[in-house]
Amino acid sequence: MSLPDTISAPLARALATKGYETLTPVQSAIIEPETAGRDLLVSAQTGSGKTVAFGMAIAATLLGEAESFTSVGAPLALVIAPTRELALQVERELQWLYAEAGAKMATCVGGMDARTERRALDRGAHIVVGTPGRLRDHITRGALDMSALRAVVLDEADEMLDLGFREDLEFILDAAPEERRTLLFSATVPKPIAQLAKTFQRDALRVAATSGGEQHADIDYKLMLVPSNERENAIINTLLYFEAVNTIVFASTREGVKHLSARLHNRGFDVVTLSGELSQAERTNALQSMRDGRARICVATDVAARGIDLPNLDLVIHADLPTNPDTLLHRSGRTGRAGRKGTCVIISPMHRRNVAQRILRTAKLDVTNMAPPTAAEIDARYREGILTATALTLPVAEEEAEFVAQLMERHSVEAIAAAYLRQQLAARPAPEDVTENPQPGKPGDSDPRTRERFEGGTWFKVNVGRKQRAEPRWLLPMLCKAGDVTKTAIGSIRIFDTESIFEVAAQKADAFSRSLAKNGSGERGVTITAVDGPGERRAGPPPSQRRPPGPIERYDPNAPRPERADRQARYGSAGLKPDDFEAPATGAWNPSADADKPRAPKRDFDKPRPPKVSKAPPSKDKGKPKWAGKPDGAAKPPKKDHKAKRKPQI
Known part of the structure; x- marks a missing residue:
């Protein structure tokens, strides 16, 4: 199929050389006759070929009827991109598109040497591509x-x-000549974009390349629900299962990128990272490693979600859920570009499955559920790949025949095949263990930040309380260490004057007791014992599984300290018994029991107080000045002149 005649001749030749036979919807819409010479407001999804589209759209404006550029001077076109990677990618695309026309390019992006950019601008360029901040600076x-x-x-x-x-965009557009074409490309057209178009465009033609229901038709979306503690194992197994040529794994934070890339590197994957803290040279080298084949996996933050176009990028993994549908679409749009097929796997912890499903519904995507690949499934794919390897179908070359004959003489066919199998399996990372077909409600799928339900928990006591300045923030680590449990196994902690009681989850109580019997509390002078006395049993539930009366308490580190009241009298400091949870506490005031006790008489405030009598003997010199009784001629000492001793002020 031939390309349309509306495309400029030098660009049509470049497209044919590149192998273009058909155009994408946005490319076809941008070269329609009614778009010639007009300002355009274009909405098209990422990966739809927008760079080639606007390159074709501005060709007639820049070249006119000419086949190529004749002279180099001030720039004729300016392309503004949000990120460094996208700006550099746009420059590469326009380089081959305008190669037949002899266009000179210049880039102005943050992170690069501004002096080199200024020298390139002084030499002249036909098209300048840059980011807003650096363009404004120039x-x-x-x-x-x-x-x-x-x-x-x-x-x-x-x-x-x-x-x-x-603000930078407005500054740049204000500095540009009024008689210019302005082409605005956006995945969506919210109100701020419409206002920007109204301010800086003249009678813009609205072009919608795709409808909302046709987003990313070349991408196969899969939702993988996993227990929260198996998320990284699921990522590793997904990488091994699909065996994509190139993969991007998205994490939400820089620290998440560091942690995940280190884990993958330790497992034998060739990994590079991409995040905002890297310099432009480091980011460029990372992307070049992916293009050269030196690395197959890129772990990135959302800085890579827009504009990155890597060859043979077949798989996108969302290790962390995106915050909104737009981020999901832009991340996923790194694959399935320009007619290629791609796969996008959204990995969600079980406790966040509703969030994941809501984002997918809002994005209007057709998603299929997928269980995390198991070790058995990955091993089966490994063996199938070994059996169907292309190397086994190639004929024996002449220079190899002699050595092959020597191998056959010295070793049996079974030994050679076994060595080949072991070598192939050793070159592949081993899969991780994951839960097969995880379902909501299984162990490990709850939010790790929430505590377990303590139905039927066991109560223990420790002989430290408020008088020893006991607080949950240092009690909790000590209890976990003493019982060899995690903090999720410890429930309510109630602190009294000289001791504290705490609850241990029912399924962890026996292991907690065994660890105490073996290792003790681990602190000098601190003892931990069960609240129940040995051998005591009652009708109904065991005393160890009864809660103290009152509402269930949960430790809140931000809550104020509870009032002391008379809990010491209720629970006691040394004789805490199971009966104390059922009967009234001894020592508490009972109005009916204390009614006959004599009380102190009330004071009559109308009666004057008796004068106080001092027990000390009166002083003989009372009323006399301190200098009285001195020798004759002695007078009252003069007052000190404090001003005379003052240092002069400088």
Whole structure:
């Protein structure tokens, strides 16, 4: 199929050389006759070929009827992208697209040497591609001449507004000539984008390349629900199961990227990272490693979610759930680009399955559920791959025949096959153990930040309380260490004057007791014992499984300390018994029992108080001045002159 005649001749030749036979919907819509010479507001999903589309759209504006550029001077076109990676990728795409036309390119992106960029601008360029902050800096310094601009393209405009570049964009567009074409590309057109178009475009033509129900038709979406403690194992097994040529794994934070990349590297994967804390050179090297085949997996934050186009990127894994549907679509759009098929796996902990399903519904995606690949499934794929390896079907070369004959003489066919099998399996990372077909409610699928339910828990006591300044924040680690349990096994902690009681989950109580009997509390002078006395039993539930009366208490580190009241009298410090949880506490005041006791007489406040009598003997010198009784001629000592001793002020 031939390309449309509306495409500029040099660009059509470049497309044919690149192997283009058909155009994507956005590329076809952008070269329609009614779009010629007009400002355009284009909405198209990521991976739909927008770079080639706006390259074709501005060709007639830049070249006119000419086949190539004749002279180099001030830039004729300016392309603005939100991130460094996207700007560099756009520059690479436009390089081959305008190669036949002889276009000179220049890039202005943050993180690169600004002096080198200024020298390139001084030499002249036909098309400049850059990020908003760096472009504004060059305009302010007078390095970027905007007087000859004929077209300005804003790529991923919604992302630029989300990143806070609105002021920079307005500054750049104000500096551009009024008689220019402005092409605005955005995945969505929210109200801020519409306002930006209304302000800086003239009678813009709205172009919608795809409908909302056709998003990412070339991507197979899979939702994988896993127990929260098996998330990383599921990621490893997913990588091994699909065996994609290139994969991007998205994490939410930089620390998550570091941790996950270290785990994958230790398992034998070739991994690079991509996050905002890396320099531009490091990010460029990471992407180049993926393109060269030196690395197959890139662990990245959302900085890589827009504009990154890697060859043979077949798999995208969401290790952390995206925060909104737009982020999900932009992350997933790294695969399934330009007609290629791709797979996107969303890994969600069980306790966040409702969040994942809500995001997918809002994004209007057709998703199938997938259980995490098991070790048996991965081993089966390994063996099938070994059996169908291309190397086994190739004929024996002449230079190999002699050595093959020597192998056959010295070793049996079974020994050679076994050695080959062991070698192939050793070269592949071993799969992880995961729960087969995990279901909600299974152990390990609850939120790790929540505590277990303590139905039927066992109560213990420790001989430290408020008088020993006991607090849950140092009691809890001591109890966990003494009982060899995690903090989720410890329930309510109630602190009294000289002791504290705490609850242990029923399924952990026996192991807690065994650990205490073997190791003790681990602290000098601190003893931990069960609340129940040995051999005591009652009708109904065992005393060890009874709660103290009152509402269930949970430790809240931000809550104020409870009042002391008379809990010491209720629970006692040394004789805490099971009966204390059932009967009234001894020592508490009972009005009916104390009614006959004599009380102290009330004081009559109308009667005057008797004068106080001092027990000390009166002083003989009372009323006399301190200097009285001195020798004759002695006088009252003069007052000290404090001003005379003052240091002069400087």
